[in-house]
Amino acid sequence: MIKRFALGSAIIVLLTAASVATGALLELDSDLDPFKPGAITGGDALDGVKPGQPQTILVLGSDRRFGDKRKGIPPRSDSMLVVRLDPKKNATAVMSIPRDLVVTIPGHGRGRINTAYGEGGPTLSAKAVRSLGIKIHHIVNINFGGFQRAINRLGCVYADVDRRYFNDNKPPVSSNEKYATIDLKPGYQRMCGKDSLDYVRFRHLDDDFVRAARQQDFVRQLKAQVGVGQLFSDRRELLKIFGRYTQTTIARGSDAKILGFIKLAVDAAKNPITEVRFPAGRERSDGSIEVSPGSLRRTFRTFEAVRGKSSARESAARSRPKRAPRRMGGLAAGLVVAEREGEDHVLNIATKMRDLDVYFPKARLSRGGYARNSPRAYTIKDRSGTGHRAYRIVLSHGDNGQYYGVQGVAWGRPAILKSPTDSVRMRRRTYQRYFDGQRIRLIAWKGPKGAWYWVSNTLSQQLSNAQMMDIARSLQRIGQ
Secondary structure, three states, X not given: OOOOOOHHHHHHXXXXXXXXXXXXXXXXXXXXXXXXXXXXXXXXXOXXXXXXXXXXXXXXXXXXXXXXXXXXXXXXXXXXXXXXXXXXXXXXXXXXXXXXXXXXEOOOEEEEHHHHHHHHHHHHHHHHHHOOOOOOOEEEEEOHHHHHHHHHHOOOEEEEEOOOEEEXXXXXXXXXXXXXXXXXXXXXXXXXXXHHHHHHHOOOOOOHHHHHHHHHHHHHHHHHHOOHHHHHHOHHHHHHHHHHHEEEHHHHOOHHHHHHHHHHHHHHHOOOEEEOOOOOOEEOOOOOEEOOHHHHHHHHHHHHOOOOHHHHHHHHHXXXXXXXXXXXXXXXXXXXXXXXXXXHHHHHHHOOOOOOOOOEEOEEEOOOEEOOOOOEEEEEEOOOOOEEEEEEEEEEOOOOOOEEEEEEEOOOOOHHHOOOOEEEEEOOEEEEEEEEOOEEEEEEEEOOOOOEEEEEOOOOOOOOHHHHHHHHHOEEOOOO
């Protein structure tokens, strides 16, 4: 039934949904009841930690499908995500572990890390992760149904979909395996439970690293739209969802310990999410991945040392233009001028969208090109049901599963544009920049008619800061 699962989103929704720690313990005792039926033991798979100290949570989900149990097929952990909560660092660190990573599974030898779940459940999965050198303080094991229900309960989420996602298994990839079906068009849009799950679990035609980046990007957008006040006011229903579809070691503690952890989660919830990318490894002939011990140690040190806004602002300061913008002939390395191609690409929608000016990029990457299902003109509805005209231009980076694009929307201020890292002035426009660590993930500006336009980096932030800025400043209308 399911082969991908949105664990990153679930940890933010379902853990911070329990933001009741600001109230009195006696008043909230009944609110904690849903935690307790889903208690699991961690045993010697977990590291000790003092109350109030930074904690790392291993979030798991399995890919057990309908009929697997009857056939005796063991479940496997389809996704593994580690989340580090440390309010003092001004950031919540998130890192996905590739399910095909080869590790030492205690008592079972070397094997893919996702097989540990079938051999020994969440506890053995935690031991396998610890064998890499990551300290684990809690385990959360989530069923996909809870994710869908939580997203719907929160009123769905607006997400920046990078490209066309479609699969109907016709024809099937093979007689033994089918991928989950999906039908999503590109562009900024509102997604509810099933579409959100389809989007973040998609694994057809890309790899573990792209899927991890997609999940973490969805987490970032979800977190920016869901406030603690909303979670608190609807805590009982959200906690019922948590209790029904989640198993966790957190539930084995006393009420005071549970509330202590929840307080840590709430304190960390105000901080931005910083993605730490798992290091690239050597792919073996069977499709599994091996990563050198040195690369793992460096990555885990980065994971534990993640800091928030200060480092992003330092990166922004370093990438500010130090002189007047260059002429189009002096583009960043890897870009080419493709004005005629861009005009031809948007001509059809530009003549039909009277209430929204269509801007296209005069510059693009020299590799890749415009995607087949681009551009897309559509109407997006806000939460009050009012429609706003929008369009999306999709370009391929050239690497598998990597797309960047240009979005325009006649909307006052979409949620994705909250809290910019900084702003810069280029070509008589003021651009707002949004950083993910040292890379610009999005750069936006407000058009003359009040519409907003932005350039989105690829899911793995493969465009350099100079490339992102040059593409943004090249945006123009036909004949301009």
